[in-house]
Amino acid sequence: MTSLDTRSTRTQARREELLDELVALVLAEGFGAFTLDDLARRLHCSKSTLYGLAASKEQLVVAVVKRFFQRATVAVEERAAVPVDHREQLSAYLLAVAERLQPASPAFFADVAAFAPAREIYERNTRSAAARVQRMVTDGVAAGTIRPVHASFVGAAVAAVMAAIHRGEITAVTGLDDAAAYRELADLVVAGTAPRGDRAPAG
Known part of the structure; x- marks a missing residue:
């Protein structure tokens, strides 16, 4: 490997490290109140380094939110792939979603809701999760491990509850935190x- 290749590899590794640090910071504190100067100070880097990641704060936020959901999706799918039984897959999938979202603060979700590009990423991932649940239900019905239910309805219902959890509505009504709600x-x-x-008989 040439010295130029080595520098390029190190630069890319540093960018990946910074993005991961940004994900952790944004999950914990949101992003609406931060300026690029604030972020540079918190990450102990220069603004020019941040501009190497994105051309503006808005683009940086999009990159960070996208990275968070991409990483979460991979981890959730890995967990859901372990069980053989379709109902256990459903449980593993939803519990893995809860685990991945656990570090996300109310400030993060509030800022995502208020920033259209980030909100679209979140909504797209919620739709994908609902579609994934629907496919698992469809496969389970075909295999006979899940009773004949309307898979699209189950997916839509799960998506609606997931959205309500993220908006804080479930906590407000039940007192359950996000992980418990999931x-x-x-x-x-x-x-x-x-x-x-x-199924247990009705009591």
């Missing part, structure tokens, strides 16, 4: 899709 959602979906012979 556990309840996972239990509800798993129980609701069980073959009739596996």
Whole structure:
């Protein structure tokens, strides 16, 4: 490897490290109140270094939010791929989503909601999650491990609850934090899709 290649590799590694540090900072504190000067100071780097990542604060925010959701998606899919049973896959998927979102603060979600490009990334990921749940339900129905339910409805219902969790509505009504709400959602979906012979009798 030439010295030029070595410098290029080190530069790319530093950019990746900075993006990861930005993800952690933004998840913990949001991004609306930060200027580029603030971010540079918090990350102990120059503004020119940040401009090497993106041409503006807005573009930097988009890159950071996109990176967070991309990493989360990979981790969630890895967890969901382990169980063989489709209902266990549903549970693993939803619980993994909760785990990945656990570090995200109310300030982060509020800033995402207020910034259209970031909001679109979040909404697109929520739609993808709903579609993934729908596919798992469809596959489970075909395999006979999930009772014949309307897969599109289950996906839409899960998406609606996920959105309500992220907006803080579930916490406001129930007092459950996000992780607990996702556990309840996972239990509800798993129980609701069980073959009739596996379901507990009504009491």
